[in-house]
Amino acid sequence: MSSERLKKRLPVPYTDFLPELLKRNYGRWVDRRFHGYGIIEHVSETGERVFTVKVGTPPNFRFSTDTLRRFADIAERHGIGALRMTRSGNIEFLAGSLEAAQRIREEVEGMGFPVGGWGPTIWSINSCTAFLTCTTAVVDSPSITKVLYDHLKPYFTGEKTLPAKLRINVSGCPSGCGGYVADIVLVGHYGDAPTYDPDRIKLCLPRSSKALEAGHVPEVAMVCPTGAIKVYGKEDGSVGMDIIRSKCIACGRCRDVCDWIDFDPDKAGVALLVGGKSSNTGRGPLMARQVIPWIPAVPPEYREIVAVVKKIIDVWRETARPGERLGEWLERIGIEEFYKMLDIPITKWNKPVKITGEFGIRQFL
Amino acid sequence: MGERDPVDVGMEILRYYEEGPWPSHVKELKKTRYPMEAYAMGMAQRKTAWAAGSAKIRYVYTGFISRRTRDGKITELHFRVWQPSGQIYTTDFLRKILDFADKYGLGLIEIAGQQGQMIISVRNEVADEAVDALRAIGTDIGATGDTIRELATCVGPALCEFALYDTLAARDYYLTHPKIYEWMSNQLFPFKFKMKFSGCPFDCTRASHRSDFGLVGIWEGAPEVDHEALNEKIGKGEVDPRELAGSCPSGAITWDEKERRLNIDGAKCKKSMECIRKAFPAIKPGRNRKIAVLVGGKVKGRFGPMMAKPLAIVNTYEEAADFVVKTVEAWMEGNTPHKDRIADFIFRTGFTKYLEMLNVRPQGKPANHPRLVAGAVLDDEERRLYGDWARKIVEQYGL
Incomplete structure (x- = not known):
């Protein structure tokens, strides 16, 4: 049985x-x-x-x-x-x-459902579930997706066309379930190192410091790729935790394994990546690169996000050659030129990244 | 006057998304028994209301996820349901799924989760019998946690002119492969495992970066040109041969005006499909078909998102099974830390050593790329810098 x-x-x-x-x-x-x-x-x-x-x-x-x-x-x-x-x-x-x-x-x-999405149009805006069911979401990608679609619908139906196909991915947190490789990628994140719920974080830590002495590393610390989470035994025999801000990259892996990692919603925002594609057309598959590390995510209208996405689409529309995907256009004009066109402030989180080599099946050819 | 109930505040925010020209998820959700209060709470507090929950289904260890709100008031359970290869539904089969979602669930379906699975909300108290009911329809739940996740395929030969191998049969083959079938019922892996089957270099399943193993149909040499048909298209003004040659990203195409012949240098061809999509079916993929096997694409996992690396070119999809089994076994054994994907395992092992382990001769030029990052640890000043920059554009657009 x-x-x-x-x-x-x-x-x-x-x-x-x-x-x-x-x-x-x-x-x-x-x-x-x-x-x-x-x-x-x-x-x-x-x-x-x-x-x-x-x-x-x-x-x-x-x-x-x-x-x-x-x-x-x-x-x-x-x-x-x-x-x-x-x-x-x-x-x-x-x-x-x-x-x-x-x-x-x-x-x-x-019934209110648009038809379109082939050729030089928006093929889809891919959104993860975020606040609908997800435990790790930092911003609500479905509502961001809704306002983006409301503003960009003519690009889906073909009433207005684009130089080439456009895919937008929206993820509520850096786990990136919406995907990291698309023409425009929005990823919610804390905007700072995370904090934690002081009462309930113990649910993610061993009860006694003896476990640490025996070599046990709790998962919330183990998954950190930069060693920014330190756990230590306290004098009373319980376990404490520190998040070292200078080491943190806000990747969200800790929150992925521990629900009681927390953040300040006023500091949270979205990172914007551009220029990714999967298809082997043109320049071949390309990774997307973070060009704007933080945009405020303020519901219900998400004005800042809508404005920046519209601006990028407009600049691309005005200067790209027919058939040129956003990533290919970026490769041709140069990433520095893109920063200049949009007057993007540069910090260590969005230094212009150059791509060398080829990806996907091109690696064989 | 006390503070307003966050659920009321949230409901007001959610009403905003019922308007506007695009189909509304809120309107759809309100037609179901989905707990809107949980979504409203999240919107009001600008934090998800959900935390991990628990559910138990007899002898079923993969395929369902349970959640509860952080205040413990609402619980939620959903099934990840295997789609048939190609994701094509006759209305008969679809209606069975819809009846299932009404009887056992909330009348709510996410038609394609991020892996490609169909996600159906189910009521906790009937979860056990729901599994049997789903099996009676002819499908099942699976693909959550540290196990085999969705194996995804493009539409392939079912409805696409470009499919270079049978992606639907390939997915069926891997789904029912004895090893994969054995693994998929248990949580034995360090982390998730995904495969994707794309029939041609357009790579509609995103095998180049969203799967541990990606199989992409390719061909050897130059595309096949039917010169008569091509000249006919040129005559009708459908194709401009000079433009065709100019748009080839590898410069493999030359147009001989005198002979009215298009020559494609197979050695240079990068399978970009540019000429094929412009002049199909006068130009078609070449006849000597192969499958490119890519390894280690991913979004999640320790070292962050990675593009896949070139493993081998094979003749049939079955040939890649040995790579898959050997890789997964090596990844499962040894000291792979929890939440390391296959790409993380390969990164730690070293790609060359990994190829040696599989007895595969290195091929092509594996690309390295800078760390793919999303997110930043900013101070107040930096957040203001980017916030002001964005608000300037808001003004520019009069939003």
Whole structure:
């Protein structure tokens, strides 16, 4: 009984889950055509065609079952009765004709969901869960994502276009579940060394200093990459903890393993990184670099964050060549020039970083 | 007049996000039984209300996370649910999932968590039977903690013209690989383990930096050119051959005006897909297909985010299994500290030594990059400096 229950029931093989139309044409797709910024036509060598309609989703990709049921109805009414959840949290409806795809578009737009996100547009703003469920979040990425999307929606639908594709990742803390490699990356952090809850920190420390004498290092100190957390035995036999500010890099690993690491919300903000990409197009994959170490994160409007992101997009739009991703543009104009264009103050936390070498599969070539 | 209840303050802030042109997560949440007070509390105090909670499900050790608010008043439990390879749902299957989320949960689904899994909120008191119900539908929970996490694939041959290997079959193969299957039910690793399968160099799954093992489809030599079809496209004005040559990042393309032939130097080609995406299907990936295996990409873990390193080029996805098993076993054994990812393990071991351990001949030019940082320890003066700078831009935009 128990051994039976240990076994997982994995959703394999994939053939059990694919709609018939895709199964028939599996591996036989030979051509594609774009119809605007939200519909792609896929042509099979059998002559069959599928039209995918890409739909933007609420921050953190959260849906009520009610909305998803209405989507399922639409997929059945006009589509081939199938949907795809993309890696970036968008939903793609599958349709059998361009007319059907247009009807899907009208219906989802009628429900308030935008269609777009292919070509020189915003493909998605990826947000972690933050205050919705997360224990380590410092700022609330879903609400930041909502205001960014509200301001940038025309870049998703294609009403306004960009030099190239743009991805934005928003993470509530330096654990970076939203991802560190995108054109624009926002990461919430303390803005200072963390503090801790003086009463409850003992839940993360051994009860007696004898444990330290025996060589035990509590996890909250062990995970620190810079040795900034010191634990020590007190005279009364209990265990104390210090966070050494001069060593701390505000990476948040301590809070990842101990809920009672704390911070001052007035000092918390977001770091902004630019120029990352995964795809091997153009200059190849690139890492993102921290160019602005701290922007205040003040709900509900997050004005400072919106303004800085808009500014970066505008500068890129004005000076990039067609097809040039933000990171490639940055490589061409030079990182110092970027700092000058935006008049960014420089401290030791955002010294301009040059990238050498190539990443991803380019390392083989 | 006492201080206002933070939940009321938070609810007022949250109402702001119900407006605006983009779909609102708050509106969606309000249509479910999600505890809005917890979110409101977080917004009011500008700190997450959540701390780690606990839940127990008989003989299930991975795939669910429990939370409770720091004041202990509200608990929350969610399942991480395996998606079928390719993440394509027939409406029949989707409706079964929706019924499940209504019956056992809060009527709330995160359609793609950061690993790519579907995240379904579940009521604590029915968690045990919910696992059985999910299994009856044909999927399961998994991928939390120090174990096998989501193995993610692009849409691959199911709906993409560029897939150079069968990424869906590859994911199925690794999910059911006896070793991985054995590991995924327990918490035996120093930290999490992820794999990603991208069918072509576009790398839609972000295998180049978000997985311990990333398999990316490539080809050897030059892309295949159908000169007749290409000339037809040129004739129709769909493709400009000079622009095609100019946009090749490695300068591998030359256009012979006299012969009306596009020549691509396979030795120079960096598989950027630039010519292919502009002139497809007249230009296609070459026929000699391979899989590039990248190792050690990650965001979390001791030494911070890292881009993946080049491990090997293989002919089939099965060939990489040996690397995966040997690496994971070495990482599990020995003295790897808790919360060290495979990249941290390789960093400590040294990449050359790691390759020796696997008996792999070094290939290509592994790139080093500066430490990827997000965050800063600033004093009041520095925060004011950046705050003032940002507020100037706010004024500029009249926000």
